[in-house]
Amino acid sequence: MTRRTPHTLYLFAVPALALYGGFFLLPAVQGLRYATTDWDGYSATFREVGAANLTDVVSNDDLFRHALTNNLKFLLVVVLGQTALALLLAVLLAARSRGSTLLRALFFLPTVLSSVSVAFIWKFVYDPNFGLANALLDAVGLDRFRSAYLGDEATAILWVAVAQIWFHAGQMMVVYIAGLHQIPEELYDAAKTDGAGRWQQFRHVTWPMVAPATALVVAYTTIQSFKAFDLILGLAGNPPRSSLDVLATRIYATFANSQLGYAAAESIVFMAAIALVTWLQNRAARLAHG
Amino acid sequence: MTSPFLRRRDLLRLAAGAGAASLLAACAGPGDSTSATGGGSGGGLTGPREGDLSFAHWRAEDKDVFDRIIKDFRSKNSEITVRQDISPSNDYQSTALQKLRGGSVGDAFTAFRGAQFLEVAKAGVWTDLTGQSVVQRYEPALITAGARDGKQLGLPYQLVFNMPLANTDLLTKAGVSAAPKDWDGFLALLEALKGRGVTPIAWPGGDAANAGQLLNVMVVNNAPTDDALGKIETGAAKVTDDWFLTVLKQYQQLRPYFQQGATGTGSDAALALFAQGRAGLLATGSFQVSGVRKLGATFGIDLLAPITTTADRARYEGVFNATFILGVNAKSAEQPAALAWLEHLSDPAVAGVYANGTAQHVTVKGVEYTNPDLKALAPWLTRRTALAPRFQFANLDVRGAVENAAVQVVGGKSPEEAAEAAQKVIDQKR
Numbered sequence: 049m050t051r052r053t054p055h056t057l058y059l060f061a062v063p064a065l066a067l068y069g070g071f072f073l074l075p076a077v078q079g080l081r082y083a084t085t086d087w088d089g090y091s092a093t094f095r096e097v098g099a100a101n102l103t104d105v106v107s108n109d110d111l112f113r114h115a116l117t118n119n120l121k122f123l124l125v126v127v128l129g130q131t132a133l134a135l136l137l138a139v140l141l142a143a144r145s146r147g148s149t150l151l152r153a154l155f156f157l158p159t160v161l162s163s164v165s166v167a168f169i170w171k172f173v174y175d176p177n178f179g180l181a182n183a184l185l186d187a188v189g190l191d192r193f194r195s196a197y198l199g200d201e202a203t204a205i206l207w208v209a210v211a212q213i214w215f216h217a218g219q220m221m222v223v224y225i226a227g228l229h230q231i232p233e234e235l236y237d238a239a240k241t242d243g244a245g246r247w248q249q250f251r252h253v254t255w256p257m258v259a260p261a262t263a264l265v266v267a268y269t270t271i272q273s274f275k276a277f278d279l280i281l282g283l284a285g286n287p288p289r290s291s292l293d294v295l296a297t298r299i300y301a302t303f304a305n306s307q308l309g310y311a312a313a314e315s316i317v318f319m320a321a322i323a324l325v326t327w328l329q330n331r332a333a334r335l336a337h338g
Numbered sequence: 339m340t341s342p343f344l345r346r347r348d349l350l351r352l353a354a355g356a357g358a359a360s361l362l363a364a365c366a367g368p369g370d371s372t373s374a375t376g377g378g379s380g381g382g383l384t385g386p387r388e389g390d391l392s393f394a395h396w397r398a399e400d401k402d403v404f405d406r407i408i409k410d411f412r413s414k415n416s417e418i419t420v421r422q423d424i425s426p427s428n429d430y431q432s433t434a435l436q437k438l439r440g441g442s443v444g445d446a447f448t449a450f451r452g453a454q455f456l457e458v459a460k461a462g463v464w465t466d467l468t469g470q471s472v473v474q475r476y477e478p479a480l481i482t483a484g485a486r487d488g489k490q491l492g493l494p495y496q497l498v499f500n501m502p503l504a505n506t507d508l509l510t511k512a513g514v515s516a517a518p519k520d521w522d523g524f525l526a527l528l529e530a531l532k533g534r535g536v537t538p539i540a541w542p543g544g545d546a547a548n549a550g551q552l553l554n555v556m557v558v559n560n561a562p563t564d565d566a567l568g569k570i571e572t573g574a575a576k577v578t579d580d581w582f583l584t585v586l587k588q589y590q591q592l593r594p595y596f597q598q599g600a601t602g603t604g605s606d607a608a609l610a611l612f613a614q615g616r617a618g619l620l621a622t623g624s625f626q627v628s629g630v631r632k633l634g635a636t637f638g639i640d641l642l643a644p645i646t647t648t649a650d651r652a653r654y655e656g657v658f659n660a661t662f663i664l665g666v667n668a669k670s671a672e673q674p675a676a677l678a679w680l681e682h683l684s685d686p687a688v689a690g691v692y693a694n695g696t697a698q699h700v701t702v703k704g705v706e707y708t709n710p711d712l713k714a715l716a717p718w719l720t721r722r723t724a725l726a727p728r729f730q731f732a733n734l735d736v737r738g739a740v741e742n743a744a745v746q747v748v749g750g751k752s753p754e755e756a757a758e759a760a761q762k763v764i765d766q767k768r
Contacts, residue, residue, distance in 0.1 A: 078368075087368040090439060090461040094368055110763050111735060175607050176599020199544045199602020201749050285546050286428040287734065289742050304432035305734045306457055308368070 082312035089308035101313035112314060114290045115298035116321065118205045122294060123273040123325065125209040130269050131262065133217045138224030139254065152225070156218035163215075167282025170211040174198050174283075198283060204291045208283055212276055220265045227261030228254070263333055270329065274322055295321065382673060383465065388417035389672040391679055394437070394444030395422070396430035397662070399629065403695035410691075411682045418675045420446075428547050431734075438463050441669030446676040449492060451483045451661045452729030453737070458665070464491035465666040465673060472677070475684040480701040483725070484663045493680065494660035495689075497699040499641050499718055500554045500623040500726045501656045503630065506638035508536060508618045517642050519649040521588065528595040531618040538595035540617035542608035543745050550728055550741040552621040554657040555643040556585050558724045568730035570740060571768055577740055578757045586753035588646055589744050601749040609633065623659075627711045628697035639711055641718055656718065659726040660701055739763035 083101055087094035105112050137155055141148040158166065173180045174197035182194045197207045235253045244252065277296040284292035287301035295318045302311040393404070401422060408420045423443050425433065431450060435457050437443045449455045458464055467473055468490045473481070476493055484492035512530040528538035542548045557567060560581050569575035576582070597603060597611055605622070612620035613633035619642060620626065627639060643656040664683065666676040682688055689702035694709040699719065707713055731737035743760035747753050 082368050085368060088460075090435070104766075108766055110759075110766060111739075171604060174602065175604065176602045177597055177611060178607055182599070194598065196544075196599035196602035196749070199599055199745075199749065201601075201746060201751070204602075285544075286426075286432055287546065287738060289546055289738065289745065300432070301734070306435070306460075 079312045079315055082309050083316055085309040086307075087309040088306040089303070090306070094309065097309070101310050102316065105310070105313050105317050111290060111293065112295075112298055112317075115293040115295050118292070119274065119294040119321075122205050122209050122212070122276065123270060125206055126212050126273045126276075127266055127269050129209065129213045130217050130220055131265050133213060134220035134265060135224050135258070135262075137217065137221040138228055139250070141221070142225055142228045152218075152221065155221055158215050159219040161215070163278035164282050166211060166215050167279055170214075171198075171283060174207060198292065201291045204284075205294075208276070208280055208292065211283065212273070212279060215279065216269070216272055220269065223265055223268075224258060224261050227258040231257045266329060266333075267326075270325060274318075383470070383666065383677050385674045386417075387415060387674045387678045389419075389445075389675045391418060391420045391445045391672055391675050392423050392443050393420050393679065394425075394430075394434065394447040395662070396425055396427040396434075396448070397696075398424050398426070400692070400696050403692055406695070407683070407688055407691060410688065411679065414682070415675075415678055418678060420679060431547075434458075435461055435463070438667055439669060441667060441671070444667050445670040445672045446679045447665055447667055448495070449663045449665065450729070451494065451659060451663060451726075453732045453734055455483065455492065455663055456486075456732050459486050459491055463665075463668050465668045466491060467493065467666070467677075467680075470677070472681045472684050475686070475703060476701050477703055480660045483660045484665075492663035492665040493684065494663045494701055495683065495692075496625070496662040497658060497660055497701050497719075498623055498625045499656060499658050499715070499723065500551045500728070501641050501643040502539065502552070502555070502619040502621045503612065503624070503626065504619050504640045504642035505612065505615060505617070505635075506640050508534065508615065508637070509642075512618070517655075519645055520652070521644065521646050521648070524644040524646075525591065528592075528618075532595060534618075536615070537597040537611060537617040539592065539597075539619045539621050540603075540608040540611040541596045541600050541621040541748075542603050542605040543596070543601040543748055544603050545605040545608075546738065546741065548605045548608075548622050549745055550737070551623050553585075553741055553744055554659075554726045554728050556588060556646055556744070557727050558654045558657055559645060559647045559652050560585050560588075561727065564724060564727070565730060567727045567740070570764060571731055571733055571736045573765075573768060577743060577760045577764065578754075583753055583757055585646070586743060586747050586757060588644075589747045590753055593748055593750075596748060601745055624715060625698060627715075631697065631711070639714065641715060653722070654724040655721050656723045657726045658718075658723040659729065661729075733767060735767040736764050739767070 084096060084098055085094045086097050086101075141152050141155075161169075172178075176182055176194070176196050176199065179197070181197065182191075185191055185193050195203070198204050200207075231254065235257070236249055239249045239253050274296065276294065277300070280288055280292060280294055280297050281300075284297075286297075287293070287304070288297050293301070295314070299311050299314045299318060302314055401424060404422055408422075411420060412418070431454055434444070434447070434449070434454065438447055438458065439461055449458050466489045468488075470490075473490050473493065480497060481490070481494050483494045484490060508531065509527075512527070512534050514527050514530060518524045518527050531538040541552060558564075561567070562581055563569070566575055566581070570577060570582075597608070597617065608617075608620060608622070609626060609629055610633060611617040613630045613635040615635070615637060620630070624641060630639065641656060645652045645655075664680050666673050666680065670676055683692070684702055686702055686704040686706075689700045690705045690707070692698075693700045693705055693707060693712060697709050697711050699707070699712060699715070707716060728737070728741075731740070739760045743756040746756040746759075
């Protein structure tokens, strides 16, 4: 005989469902609805435009295309750079010693700062006339490499990516350290017995064993890269120029330009882009692990 | 086993019904039932002058002066309190309208001339001030930027000159005794400053809000008509037209005279270069004079706009803007108190406190300027200046595309290429 759940217990799910419906489902459906209009965000009247907004976003909007390209560049650099740096730091600082604990804390420190503070720090670093980066180049005699950094059309978004990596690599390092501590020492002992050097130990033991942590780091970093809204506004101003624009800031700029219907259409494409990147990452991860 | 209160089937029905209702609600068209034709009036301007006011603006640097003015206001209006709600200028440009529409922020508020003024009007957030005695306190010619469809919706308060500041000490040392009358003369002035080992022009090319100020003076004499930038937005003119290509080519000529990394320089850094005497000109506007002084600059300051044509073709000596448009929020429940606050600000003595305390001219009649910099710049009040054309743009993406073309040229792109790219964006966005 099985005991059945009293039906009144279903009522306990109602508040959560109501919140989910009111604050997620409803706005999501509204977003779809707005995307088919030319609503400015405040007028009582609007025009139905069908799929015209979506068509324009996809095929006739250079600003959106620039933002998408920048976002993908940013994503690639941050995912690769941040993952590699976090893993390197974790491998170097995995040992439990006072020195490594201190260094871990030091590398983790940027994570606790607000995006605005980080933007302020890196604005100072990148300032072409008073900034730390050019001053350092001058100091070591490499002044021919001086740059306008955020003012350089071709590389501006990459400099923001560097700031983002500095901001979050320490956080990902902690994830990797937790993963490294899960690896049984016996595997390293066996590898050493087989004559494996440090690089071979890393390649054949550490790297496969931290795969779950890598998947987590890559997924989290991807989400962070799409959410780098406040850091970019802090570094590039509002609205950022096209060389620094990413999808989130572009949608915000469209919204601020009183084009709510069009901004809703941009948001739909934004979500589709995230879904596609996530799907590609999952496929890549599956292929990588056989 | 059944519940005495609710069966599972009932619960599912309830959830399905609520879900369907929510989806239907979500699928309803956007917009609301209120009119948004501009100049609407909520509680009305008459009634008891009392309450807690929010005064929304973007001038953080004016906070202390406003605090003094508020203290004076409170001594005369003990039933009204005033709180300053300040946002950075770029954020204010983007978000103020949404906040103001709620009515909880900005019982009295300010707006930028151009796109923001028009959007606020379209949303019906201005209260019509036509016929109010406070309007009579302003120079009529200087408050047209606050009028629309025959109604005086707002009162432009600041009178600023959107043209380069000049370090007159450095100019004298470089042998420049008078402002050049043509483009060649201006380039010669820059060369003379460069010869003195200083940066001829500090330009905040990395800060979109201030980078575009230079465009005002680069355009006014080159443009075939005063509304040429507005025509770019409507499609009646193009940035690939000869006159705008001339503007971009002149930006190209200025490249060697800007500071290093000009396209990545922020406003604070450009201000510092000028204030430290390391740059002869600062390509922003008179609204930064007080900032320069706060950094300890003691040299003489004047305004100096490049004349971008030959002397005989130059129609204007510079550019001005009437902005910081004061208004009463039509959605506010404290409109009589907000009007009292505007009346206080419009008192010539109080406007004088604001002007002299912030080193900015105002549009209020009969103000006595005692600040030495304002006195020095006072001759510009009567010179041939054009209303800043940059604010003719109502679409911020179009404005961004045009201004970005100039930044790209300074960054090394060819004028033709930058113009083509900008025109493509304009065609897509207008």
